[in-house]
Amino acid sequence: MRLRCRTRWLALDQPVVMGVLNVTPDSFSDGGLYAAPEAALQQARRMVGEGAAIIDVGGESTRPGAVMPSVDEEISRVVPVVERIAAELDVVISIDTSRAEVVRAACAAGAHLINDIRGLRNPATLAAAADVGAAVCVMHMQGEPDSMQRAPHYTDVVVEVLAYLSQRVVDCREAGIAADSILIDPGFGFGKTQAHNIELFRHLGRFANLAAPLLVGVSRKSMVGHLTGRAVEHRLAGSVSLAALAAAEGAAVLRAHDVAETVDAVKVGAAMRRTQGEG
Ligand code: 8Y7
Numbered sequence: 001m002r003l004r005c006r007t008r009w010l011a012l013d014q015p016v017v018m019g020v021l022n023v024t025p026d027s028f029s030d031g032g033l034y035a036a037p038e039a040a041l042q043q044a045r046r047m048v049g050e051g052a053a054i055i056d057v058g059g060e061s062t063r064p065g066a067v068m069p070s071v072d073e074e075i076s077r078v079v080p081v082v083e084r085i086a087a088e089l090d091v092v093i094s095i096d097t098s099r100a101e102v103v104r105a106a107c108a109a110g111a112h113l114i115n116d117i118r119g120l121r122n123p124a125t126l127a128a129a130a131d132v133g134a135a136v137c138v139m140h141m142q143g144e145p146d147s148m149q150r151a152p153h154y155t156d157v158v159v160e161v162l163a164y165l166s167q168r169v170v171d172c173r174e175a176g177i178a179a180d181s182i183l184i185d186p187g188f189g190f191g192k193t194q195a196h197n198i199e200l201f202r203h204l205g206r207f208a209n210l211a212a213p214l215l216v217g218v219s220r221k222s223m224v225g226h227l228t229g230r231a232v233e234h235r236l237a238g239s240v241s242l243a244a245l246a247a248a249e250g251a252a253v254l255r256a257h258d259v260a261e262t263v264d265a266v267k268v269g270a271a272m273r274r275t276q277g278e279g
């Protein structure tokens with residue numbers, strides 16, 4: 001099994017780790033205008049050295065209350081970093097964006113995959129991704145980052161998220177995205193209560209059996225905080241535990257901040273995966 005990512009193929013026979021690289025001003029606050037891309041590149045080098053197969057570059061903070069950057073601002077944050085990673089590192093470059101202009105600029109600079117927390121619901125964004133031949137990750141989110149945690153509601157969260165993702169895969173294909181260029185993601189923490197997150201995680205196997213490989217992002221999230229009672233800087237053990245469980249349930253890509261530890265965790269989880277026919 002492999003994912004077609006514009007000019008590259010990503011092998012998914014074993015689960016892989018997507019390293020998180022935030023290039024928002026708050027993430028490199030002491031860096032200044034010229035130091036920021038250099039600091040980001042250094043972090044990308046480190047994550048690739050630790051075994052990341054994908055680097056997810058994000059120029060829009062999804063923290064509730066964060067101000068949306070302008071399109072030009074988002075492009076000026078991500079493009080210099082994408083160019084330098086593409087020139088130097090042998091890795092799939094993912095862009096965390098919802099904007100068509102950013103898709104085009106980032107892919108022209110060397111990006112391969114569009115990771116859109118809004119599920120490429122903007123038709124221009126989806127068309128841009130299809131145009132440039134990028135792979136896509138369609139994530140489920142109820143609401144928008146600013147308001148999504150106010151009152152998440154589902155009749156049956158598993159059924160509803162499964163149906164949404166199945167439909168998005170159809171929509172992506174109809175828009176011209178290749179069948180082997182699509183990842184799906186239930187979107188842990190995006191318009192979900194802790195009960196919803198747990199319910200989704202307990203049924204991950206059903207998501208792993210949909211038409212597209214499954215991406216799971218739980219690293220350092222409040223879901224881990226709820227389970228362990230830990231503040232964000234102390235969620236490593238909880239995060240890698242969930243990563244191992246997700247790999248055992250068939251997740252193909254684990255999005256994580258702590259790459260080295262997550263690489264080990266997914267090896268453990270993948271080895272314990274029960275395949276069809278086994279008890
Ligand atoms: C996810 C994500 C974030 C996730 C995918 C955080 C950008 C919040 N979470 N993308 N992005 N899946 N596909 O805590 O779960 O990292 S941002």
